[in-house]
Amino acid sequence: MKWIVDYGLLGSFERQELLFHKVLPFFLEGAHIFVFALHERLSLEQEDFLEGLFPSKIPVIMKAESIEALQDLYDDYKGFETIPGLANMIFYQGICQRASDIHFEPLETSGRIRLRIDGELYTFKEIPLHIWKGLINRIKILSKLRLDETKRPQMGRHSVFFHHKEIDLRFSSHPTIFGESIVVRILDKHLKPLNLQELEFEEGFCRELSSLLKIPYGLIIFTGPTGSGKTTTLFALLNQLNTPAINIMTLEDPVEYILEGAKQTEIKPGTLEEFNEGIRSILRQDPDVILIGEMRDEETARMAFRAAMTGHKVFSTLHANTAFQVIQRLTDLGLPLNLISGNLKGIISQRLVRKIAPQSASGFLGRIPIGEIIKIDETLDEMIARGDSIHAMEKYALSQNFVPLKEYAMNLARKNLTTLQEIEKAVL
DSSP states (O other): OEEOOOHHHHTTSOHHHHHHHTEEEEEEETTEEEEEESSSSOOHHHHHHHHHHSTTOEEEEEEOSOHHHHHHHHHHHSTTSSHHHHHHHHHHHHHHTTOSEEEEEEOSSEEEEEEEETTEEEEEEEEEHHHHHHHHHHHHHHTTOOTTOOSSOEEEEEEEEETTEEEEEEEEEEEETTEEEEEEEEEETTOOOOOGGGGTOOHHHHHHHHHHTTOSSEEEEEEOOTTSSHHHHHHHHHHHHOOTTOOEEEEESSOOSOOTTOEEEEOOTTSTTSHHHHHHHHHTTOOSEEEESOOOSHHHHHHHHHHHHTTOEEEEEEOOSSTTHHHHHHHHTTOOHHHHTTTEEEEEEEEEEEEEOTTSTTSEEEEEEEEEEEEOOHHHHHHHHHTOOHHHHHHHHHHTTOOOHHHHHHHHHHTTSSOHHHHHHHOO
8 A cells, every 4th residue: 555645746856855854745735744754753853854845834754664765765756757656646646636537548659548537538648658568567566466467357456545545446457459458446435425415416306316215115226327426326315314223234346435334345256245145144134224236137136126025225226228228127137027016116317417617627627417216106116017118107207297317407508507518428
């Protein structure tokens, strides 16, 4: 594990100057300056030196083992003159710029770094080929990927510290004709779930979401593409349910939010903690509310429905284009209609669109959610049991004031919160 280092701050000092005083300032945050030093307490001379550089800043000491270790730290991190420094700089910039993912992409004559910010990919830097190989090897070493394996996908992880917090980095490699592509997902392991009002949904939509929580048992499914905010909304609902009187248990891959008091399990593929075995184990733990991160196959889906049948409130996600298409996806997985009927209580489909911000250089800053909710009433439940068409169900729902995803989004455009172009990208 490493601390994220501000390469610009460190690179602004002369090596000999810092090593003479045996302190290495590497990160500035608020009233604090983080420094590497040989001892847990600074000498008066060192305090004076730092006070001259950073007036009124309080030093936070990270102990280095020796003067040689300080020299190595400086040489490793100064700008991107070294491969470790370059890798560190890329992670630092990704986190600072609120990127959800960092893409390391091999091209024919160079390597390219792209950052996904607010759902859009932006080119951050191009790397010459003579440096690219070393950079990819450094990334693989950090994430404990096999250096000798370049033809098969691999997955790994690494952690760094940033702003007093541990940031989890999830690595995925994939072979391409020009070399390995590596994508790094950035996860703040200490994110706290938001409440519904903080999600920026329309007020009426929040009321409908809250009403789903009053259902005593059954399955509520969230759908939408990767990065559409499903997990954030889901945990806002769980946060609303979270009281000392409720036993909430989760199976996730990965854990993205920490829900205080809940028993959260991170799935590790290839171990007994896989979803199916995990659900069986959870049902022996007297849960009230169960979160199953994703229904990936027929067995997982069947077990989710059986948990709902036995008096549990179950939340899960499933990939589908619209809320109503979730029902079709469940039958495609092999679930019989008589299992879906009576147990499926609600479906939420969600996307994110960029939010207009005239003061921003790009014209956008951050994203806001758009969504549609289906509450399975008695009539819809009977239609599911009969195997009625999706079109027939949609027609009935519209007669009951169902607001489709696109209509919800158009309301935001009319309020000048987003643009028609953003809506076209998000909604089919």
